Amino acid sequence: MHFSDLPLPEAFKQNIKDKGIEFLYPPQNECxxxxxxxxxxxxxxxPTASGKTLIAEMAMHAAIARGGMSLxxxxxxxxxxxxxxxxxxxxxxxxxxxxxxxxxxxxxxxNDIVIATSEKVDSLLRNGAPWxxxxxxxxxxxxxxxxxxxxxxTLEMVITKLRHATPNMQVIALSxxxxxxxxxxxxxxxxxxxxDWRPVDLREGICYRNMIYFNDEEREIPSPAxxxxxxxxLDCVADGGQCLVFVSSRRNAEGYAKRAASALKxxxxxxxxxxxxxxxxxxxxMGRTLAACVRNGAAFHHAGMxxxxxxxxxxxxxxxxIKSISSTPTLAAGLNLPARRVIIRDYLRYVGGExxxxxxxxxxxxxxxxxxxxxxxxxxxxxxxxxxxxxxxxLYEEYVEAPDEEVRSGCGEQGILTAHILSLVATGFxxxxxxxxxxxxxxxxxxxxxxxxxxxxxxxDALSFLTGAEMVTDLSGMLHAxxxxxxxxxxxxxxxxxxxxxxxxxxxxxxxxxxxxQLLCMTPDMFTLYVKKNDLAMLEKFFYDHExxxxxxxxxxxxxxxxxxxxxxxxxxxxxxxxxxxxxCTRYGVGPGDIHNAVEGIGWLLHASGRxxxxxxxxxxxxVEETTLRxxxxxxxxxxxxxxxxxxxxxxxxRLFTNNITSPEALLTADPAFVGSIVGGKTAESIxxxxxxxxxxxxxxxxxxxxMAARNGExxxxxxxxxxxxxxxxxxxxxxxxxxxxxxxxxxxSFGGEADE
DNA sequence: TCAGTTTTCCTGTAGACAGCATGTC
DNA sequence: CTACAGGAAAACTGA
Numbered sequence: 081m082h083f084s085d086l087p088l089p090e091a092f093k094q095n096i097k098d099k100g101i102e103f104l105y106p107p108q109n110e111c112x113x114x115x116x117x118x119x120x121x122x123x124x125x126x127p128t129a130s131g132k133t134l135i136a137e138m139a140m141h142a143a144i145a146r147g148g149m150s151l152x153x154x155x156x157x158x159x160x161x162x163x164x165x166x167x168x169x170x171x172x173x174x175x176x177x178x179x180x181x182x183x184x185x186x187x188x189x190x191n192d193i194v195i196a197t198s199e200k201v202d203s204l205l206r207n208g209a210p211w212x213x214x215x216x217x218x219x220x221x222x223x224x225x226x227x228x229x230x231x232x233x234t235l236e237m238v239i240t241k242l243r244h245a246t247p248n249m250q251v252i253a254l255s256x257x258x259x260x261x262x263x264x265x266x267x268x269x270x271x272x273x274x275x276d277w278r279p280v281d282l283r284e285g286i287c288y289r290n291m292i293y294f295n296d297e298e299r300e301i302p303s304p305a306x307x308x309x310x311x312x313x314l315d316c317v318a319d320g321g322q323c324l325v326f327v328s329s330r331r332n333a334e335g336y337a338k339r340a341a342s343a344l345k346x347x348x349x350x351x352x353x354x355x356x357x358x359x360x361x362x363x364x365x366m367g368r369t370l371a372a373c374v375r376n377g378a379a380f381h382h383a384g385m386x387x388x389x390x391x392x393x394x395x396x397x398x399x400x401x402i403k404s405i406s407s408t409p410t411l412a413a414g415l416n417l418p419a420r421r422v423i424i425r426d427y428l429r430y431v432g433g434e435x436x437x438x439x440x441x442x443x444x445x446x447x448x449x450x451x452x453x454x455x456x457x458x459x460x461x462x463x464x465x466x467x468x469x470x471x472x473x474x475l476y477e478e479y480v481e482a483p484d485e486e487v488r489s490g491c492g493e494q495g496i497l498t499a500h501i502l503s504l505v506a507t508g509f510x511x512x513x514x515x516x517x518x519x520x521x522x523x524x525x526x527x528x529x530x531x532x533x534x535x536x537x538x539x540x541d542a543l544s545f546l547t548g549a550e551m552v553t554d555l556s557g558m559l560h561a562x563x564x565x566x567x568x569x570x571x572x573x574x575x576x577x578x579x580x581x582x583x584x585x586x587x588x589x590x591x592x593x594x595x596x597x598q599l600l601c602m603t604p605d606m607f608t609l610y611v612k613k614n615d616l617a618m619l620e621k622f623f624y625d626h627e628x629x630x631x632x633x634x635x636x637x638x639x640x641x642x643x644x645x646x647x648x649x650x651x652x653x654x655x656x657x658x659x660x661x662x663x664x665c666t667r668y669g670v671g672p673g674d675i676h677n678a679v680e681g682i683g684w685l686l687h688a689s690g691r692x693x694x695x696x697x698x699x700x701x702x703x704v705e706e707t708t709l710r711x712x713x714x715x716x717x718x719x720x721x722x723x724x725x726x727x728x729x730x731x732x733x734x735r736l737f738t739n740n741i742t743s744p745e746a747l748l749t750a751d752p753a754f755v756g757s758i759v760g761g762k763t764a765e766s767i768x769x770x771x772x773x774x775x776x777x778x779x780x781x782x783x784x785x786x787x788m789a790a791r792n793g794e795x796x797x798x799x800x801x802x803x804x805x806x807x808x809x810x811x812x813x814x815x816x817x818x819x820x821x822x823x824x825x826x827x828x829x830s831f832g833g834e835a836d837e
Numbered sequence: 838t839c840a841g842t843t844t845t846c847c848t849g850t851a852g853a854c855a856g857c858a859t860g861t862c
Numbered sequence: 863c864t865a866c867a868g869g870a871a872a873a874c875t876g877a
Contacts, residue, residue, distance in 0.1 A: 157854080179855050199854040231854065328867085329850055335868075383852055408851050428866070430850040435864035467867095572855045605855080612849065677853065687856050729861045763862085 087117060091171030092141045096134070100455075105131040107275040108138075114271045116252070117142040119216075121270035123223070125255040128449025129418065130278050132254045133166065136219040139252045144172060144192045148216025152195045153238070155222050155231070157181075158414055160195045163221075167193060177204065179684075189214070198235040203572050205241055206503050216249055218242055223253040223264070224442065226524060227487040233496045236489060239268075240523050241509065256442060256449075259486035267527040280452035281459040284480045287312060288466040295480070309336065309425050309465060310343045317344065317403050321420030321457065325406040326447050328426035330382040330671075334366070336406035336425075337373040337380040346377025350401045354392055361388060364665040364672060374402060381407040384671025412447045421461045422451040427475070444479045491525035492534060495604070498542040499574050505552050506561035506569035513543065513559065549579050567695060571688040577603035581689050584631045585697040593707050595629045597652050600685040601645035602632050607681060608644035609651065612669060619646050651675070652682055656710040658734060683711050718742065726770040732759050744771045 083102055084093055104112070107126045114120055116139050124135055140150035152167075154160050157178045164176045175191035177200045188194055189211030196204070204212060220239060226232045243249065251268055257276070258264065265272040285294040290303045290311055301308075301315040313323045325340075327333050351374060358371035370389060373379055379393040379402050394417060396402035411417060424447050428436040444464075452460020464479060466472045491497060501516060503509075510516040520526060520535055529535065543559075546552040551565030561569065568578040577600075584591065584599050601608050611619065623630075623646060634642040651668050661672055668674075686708040693701040710716065713723045714730045721743045722733035739758050741747050747755065748771055756764035 155854090179857095197854060203855065230852095234854080331849075332868075410852065413852080426867085430865080432850085433864065436850090436866050570856090607853070610850075614848090681853085681855090684854095684856055691856090726860065731862065759862095 086112070086138070088138060088141050089145050089171055092137070095170045101134075104134075105279060106277050107131065107273055108135055110273050110275070111135050112138075114273065119143070119146075119250045121251045121268060122273060123253045123255060123261060123265040123268055123270040124273045125224075125257055125261040125264075126273065126275045127257055127278055127282075128446060129280070129416075129452075129454065130275070132221075133163070136221070136252055136254060137167065137170075139250065140193055140217050140219060141170070141172065143217035143250060146216070149189075149191070149211065149214045150193045150217040150219065151201070151212070151215045151242075152193060152219045153198050153201055153221060153235070154195060155198065155225050155235075156414060157197060159221070160197060162415060163195050167195070177201075180680075198231070198238050199572070201242075202234055202238050202503070203570075205238070205245075206507055206569050206572065208507065212242070213246055215242070215246060217252065218249055219252045219254065221254050222256070224255045224258050224487050226264075226489060227485075229490055232490045233493065233500070236491055236524050237500045240519070241504075244509070244519060244522060255487075256445060257484045258442070259484040263528065264487055264524070267524045278452075279454045280457060282448065282451055282462060283459055284448060284462045284464075286464050286466050286472045286475050286480075288469060288472050292463060293472055293476070295476075305339075305343050307339070309423060310339055312421070312423050312463060312465075313340055313404050314343060316421040316461075319420075322397065322400065322402070323404045323421045323423055324411065324417070324419040324447075324450055325404060325423040325425055326412060327406055327408065328429045330380075330384055330408055332426065333380040333382050333406045333408055334369060337378045337404070338369065340378035340404045340406065341373040341376035344377045344403055346401070346403060348377070348401050350399065351375055351377055351396070354396045354401075358389060358392055363660070363662045366665070366671050377401065377403045379405050381405050381411050382671075382673075383408070383410055383677070384673045386672040386676060389672075409443065409447075412443065412450065418450050418453040418457075418460070420452065420457045421463065422447055424448070424462065424464045427464060427479070438478065440485055441479060441482045442485050445484070489523065489525035489528050491520075491523050492529070492538060494538050494541050495574075495576065497538055498545055498576075499569075501539065501542045502546055502551055502561065502565055502575055503569045505546075505559045506566045511559055512557050513539070516543075516559070546575065549575060551575060551578075564695060567691060571691060573685065573688045574604050577605045577685070578688075578692065580632075581685075581692050582696050585689070585693055585700050587631065591631070591700055591703065592626075592629045593656070593703075593710075594626055594649060594653055595631050596686075596689065596704065596707060597682065598645055598649035599631050600682055600689065601648045601652075602641065603685065605681075605685060606645075606648070607677070608641075608648040609668060609670065609674070609678070611640065611643045611647055615647055615668070616643075619643055619650070622646065622650055648678055648682075652678055652711065655679060655714050656707070656716065658714065658716055658730065679711060679714070683708065686711055722747075725767055725774060727763065727767045728770075732763070732767070735759060744774060747771050748775065 083096060083104060086093070107124065108131050111122055111124060114122060116122060116135065124132060126132065136152065140152065143150055152163060154163060157180065160176050160178050164174050167174050172192040173190065175188045175194045177188055177194055177196040179200060188209070226236045243251065251270060253268055253270060255264070257274070261272055261274055283294055285292040287308055290301050290308050292299045292301060301311055303311045304314060305311050309325065313325070316323050325336055327336055355371045355375035358367060358374060362368045362371055366384065367389065370379065374393070374396060379396065381390060381393055393402065393405060394415060397405055397417060405411065424444060427439055427444070429439055431437045448462030451462045464475045466475055504516060504519060510519050516539060517536065520539065526535060543552065546565065547554055550562055551568055553560045553562060568575055580599065580603050600606055647668065651664060654664050654667070655675065661675060664675055665671060686704065690701065690704045690708055693704045706720065709720055715723060715733060719733040719737055722728055722736055723730070725744055725747070735758050736747065741750050741755065747768060752764055752768060755768065759767065
């Protein structure tokens with residue numbers, strides 16, 4: 081079918097045509113035939129990169145032309161921004177709603193298409209976004225993620241809630257190939273489109289001893305290097321291609337990049353310029369390693385990296401100069417970054433408590449699907465590396481020829497379900513147990529498990545937890561969310577977390593920063609750092625030093641969990657003590673990206689704690705809010721008034737403070753030339769201007785900052801942080817080129833092995 | 838005696854959503 | 863209390 085003949089808005093058609101697309105792919109045609117443009121519900125389960133996005137766009141534009149609005153649900157924030165760029169300039173207003181980027185409520189509703197993560201949509205539902213009822217076309221990207229243990233249930237509930245609220249809404253579900261597409265389509269009441277068609281040929285092979293075994297041929301590759309993972313790369317590069325290499329750990333990703341760099345030895349001005357950018361911003365060993373690899377045409381990619389590092393690597397690869405990226409699974413699920421050859425080197429991954437497990441078939445397909453850039457590569461190759469001769473056949477059977485796995489609902493899990501039950505009651509979706517049951521019967525879980533008994537029991541458990549916690553009241557069958565329940569639901573935290581937090585807030589006695597951080601790290605909403613053997617001595621010492629502060633209790637089998645929370649809390653407390661990134665990274669064996677994630681996560685929970693404190697324990701409110709600010713900016717107590725000024729962050733605030741400018745008032749009375757000598761002339765101008773406008777009352781009044789300013793004015797150094805570490809740590813920021821932390825930190829390390837049992 | 842190679846032992850193990858209110862160096 | 867790969871240290875080899 082000719083694209084321009086379709087009944088779609090001209091602006092959209094023109095834009096697609098400009099991209100060189102004239103004809104539709106076969107699966108896309110099939111969707112049109114099944115009524116894609118007339119509002120039909122469809123489940124499209126086809127391989128990666130076979131044109132799913134265009135299918136969604138066509139449906140959305142058709143729906144918009146009929147006067148409706150479209151919602152596009154994605155699994156990752158990064159994907160939301162990527163899709164926003166893709167959808168732009170096609171005659172429609174595009175809005176993005178994710179946790180860290182969202183427009184004002186009213187403006188979101190003014191868009192034709194809103195792109196959002198599933199959690200954000202859930203949150204919007206809980207907070208009653210009125211425009212959601214105007215959505216006439218819902219697109220769910222990667223709907224097979226319903227199977228995901230941690231986030232799948234949310235996606236499933238969001239789909240169920242939206243359809244429950246707007247029954248005649250069109251649903252387009254996009255999925256990877258799955259084992260039970262009919263079952264999923266049955267739940268959605270959708271027509272099913274399956275296909276194994278691809279725009280670029282995909283050749284799947286197994287490599288063993290420099291021989292690649294495809295189903296129809298075998299080919300020997302040259303072996304200039306010792307290991308075949310590098311030979312596979314060199315072979316592909318010699319042919320003008322690029323490689324994505326998937327490995328099981330960060331260390332392996334970095335290790336591969338180092339070997340690839342010394343084997344490739346690429347030279348190019350573009351590589352040098354990327355490497356210089358990386359070098360200039362590198363604060364850690366990892367950053368320097370990355371820069372050195374990139375200079376030679378190789379890179380790695382994992383979650384320990386920060387945003388800038390990742391972006392530079394992705395761009396360098398897209399521009400063709402970086403020849404290989406060795407990556408943990410980050411890249412498989414995330415951005416669209418295809419390559420001629422995909423090398424799946426590690427097909428085993430460590431699973432806590434189970435040892436090494438083979439990765440799921442779906443994940444293999446996800447990675448393999450990255451092979452072959454449409455219009456650029458003649459074909460794509462996905463190559464698994466076998467560790468032994470017999471593994472060649474095994475891998476062929478277990479991955480290449482294996483059937484797709486089925487999607488299973490995770491909504492039977494009580495812990496997760498409780499949060500959703502609460503939200504259903506709080507938002508008025510359901511007002512009684514019967515209505516809840518009626519709703520739950522619309523889930524995919526109920527569709528998969530026909531007996532009601534298990535679901536009914538889980539519901540009872542969830543309700544008794546919620547009533548016991550006084551989040552929900554049951555007045556002769558009528559369910560009602562209390563203020564506490566309502567707040568928990570809107571804050572989007574797990575009811576179990578809310579209970580842990582309020583319990584600690586209600587307890588008598590002082591709640592120190594550290595105790596609060598550690599407590600929050602124990603909640604199911606916080607992800608925590610992995611504890612290494614090397615950390616144990618440090619953690620144990622730290623624990624005994626602060627034993628009486630902690631509010632959480634733990635039994636022997638929660639030991640690991642406790643240590644993880646302790647390590648994470650320790651990192652965060654270093655962060656708000658202004659310890660430098662590089663020091664933190666080496667001390668805890670993490671990357672800058674990990675610091676960011678931890679700060680981000682705890683910031684959210686701290687915000688929630690502040691709100692809970694207002695409700696239950698006003699005497700803790702100020703303390704919690706102060707900690708929230710300190711975490712957000714990574715600053716010690718005394719800098720709080722300064723960071724209120726626009727343009728001042730942790731670094732400038734510390735510089736000003738050490739130069740005796742300790743408050744906005746002091747900044748205004750100081751000699752501008754002096755301020756300029758501290759932060760630079762231009763910056764000085766702008767921050768002084770900002771301080772003035774703030775003074776005029778245009779900035780929001782902040783009692784906390786005012787109290788702080790008053791105290792700082794009296795020149796009272798009030799510190800209650802961990803003694804001994806303060807002075808030296810602060811210098812990490814205040815002065816350039818500080819050598820090392822103070823003695824106290826050293827001795828934590830050298831505390832040594834005797835702490836072991 | 839030393840450089841190069843093989844064996845043994847020990848260690849470490851992926852990722853990332855949500856609130857809120859606006860802007861780092 | 864799972865299992866494997868990678869790296870470092872130790873042991874070994876050959877001139």
